[in-house]
């Protein structure tokens with residue numbers, strides 16, 4: 001609901017500042033993107049292996065890690081391996097105590113090493129932020145070259161459906177440079193970000209991109 | 210309230226041994242990072258696009274605001290419209306009281322500084338907690354942010370170390386990593402205990418009614434998601450038409466602001482999950498005054514990236530404190546006179562050399578020098594430019610330049626004086642402070658004209 005006090009005069013002030021004539025109704029035009037097509041729609045390659053390597057390299061530049069597993073069936077074993085090798089505590093439903101959280105990405109953007117994560121419930125809403133280690137899982141189908149209408153389609157859809165919660169684009173572990181511009185990883189969020197991409201064959205791992 | 214470009218502060222800053230050095234090297238680092246990140250994309254084409262989108266959005270602001278409102282409400286939020294900073298702060302307090310909040314965790318927000326929200330909350334017995342590391346430091350120090358994206362840029366790591374030692378009773382350290390960890394641990398429980406979480410907005414998407422917040426530390430996620438009530442305080446100029454338009458700005462904002470290709474977090478608030486509440490407070494606070502001015506209107510395209518501060522020779526020497534209000538640097542000097550009134554802040558646009566570096570950097574291609582000149586003209590027309598230093602200097606320059614004899618005399622005088630620095634101290638205390646810290650270039654022993662004739 002809207003609080004009406006002040007609304008009408010507020011909008012009248014805006015209209016007057018824009019030089020609209022009094023009482024002139026504004027067209028309720030459908031909202032369109034302001035100009036042209038996105039420059040970033042152009043790349044259409046969906047070669048998953050090449051995109052996966054580009055994603056890994058980009059994420060690596062911002063201190064995130066990427067691992068490949070051949071199929072979805074291998075994801076749980078990979079998570080277990082990560083947990084064991086890093087000495088993380090057992091899976092914990094109380095996020096305040098958890099050493100790590102597992103998130104599902106609805107899109108991966110190779111150009112920037114970015115994962116699109118949508119959390120729709122009260123219990124999960126702090127999962128991307130509270131634990132020190134954040135493990136993001138995605139299928140290789142979720143790989144896109146650039147940030148574009150296509151790679152953000154899941155976000156569009158969630159917004160259109162009226163989903164609740166938060167959609168967040170995550171690029172690397174949390175960081176700050178607020179003291180003398182010196183980079184410090186972790187800040188208020190995770191110190192480690194590991195993305196597991198399922199559906200990339202081991203042999204493709206180091207194929208030239 | 211009268212806002213002067215604070216010469217006393219200039220004076221102090223020039224004498225504080227660390228400030229300008231810290232500032233200048235930080236700024237240089239910021240600019241270098243940025244140029245590296247920009248080299249890889251079609252930078253100019255993007256800037257052009259961003260400018261066009263903002264131009265469209267501002268021309269259609271009335272439509273976009275109404276559309277945003279209806280979509281935001283459909284997501285389960287409430288929208289409040291406030292004319293003044295004071296009114297916005299009052300409404301914010303009303304919401305806190307309605308929900309019985311004892312403390313508010315805050316993500317980084319410059320609008321909140323306009324509202325003087327921390328003071329208002331404190332006076333009402335509600336505890337404001339800044340969570341962005343820079344803002345947290347500034348709040349502990351009882352200061353104001355001096356840069357729109359790096360609030361504590363004026364402090365050295367040693368300053369922060371002794372501040373933490375004094376205020377938080379921890380052992381002294383000047384290691385940024387340890388200092389950051391101290392802040393993290395202190396703030397963890399505050400997120401979970403707070404009754405209200407507040408953020409600003411980088412963008413409001415009219416098409417979807419979603420609010421977008423861009424940040425790096427994770428504090429924006431925690432501040433917005435942890436408390437049961439979320440309040441977004443948003444200047445009306447933040448609304449853009451569509452999600453596709455957002456993509457253009459996401460390419461520009463991080464590159465311009467921090468030299469990253471993409472910020473760590475781009476949050477999209479979809480709507481309150483069960484039992485929670487979400488509000489948006491639209492703030493005018495002088496923005497419609499900018500909107501009504503067909504020239505100054507362009508300043509509403511600003512996405513608050515901070516790039517124009519980083520390259521501004523004035524900002525780099527004196528820092529943000531000298532500008533006297535919330536927004537420093539070139540953009541601050543343009544918008545402040547319209548937002549708080551020319552009578553109070555007409556001096557600010559004169560604190561510029563019009564070198565044009567800001568316009569080259571601005572990711573939305575705002576013609577800042579043009580806007581600075583426009584605001585100067587307004588200040589002069591409205592009789593609000595009262596800068597005796599400038600008037601006297603300009604008057605004598607005009608006298609000297611109005612005849613070739615006058616110019617020759619000035620050159621002669623400078624040469625006789627040996628160095629111009631010896632003349633400056635009698636002009637004003639500010640000039641004295643300035644000249645004490647640096648040597649003036651020696652005036653050549655021969656004029657170019659003489660040299661040309663003799664060769």
Ligand code: SF4
Nearest residue numbers: 511512514515517571
């Ligand atoms: S005016 Fe341009 S450069 Fe300055 S903060 Fe705004 S967007 Fe950035």
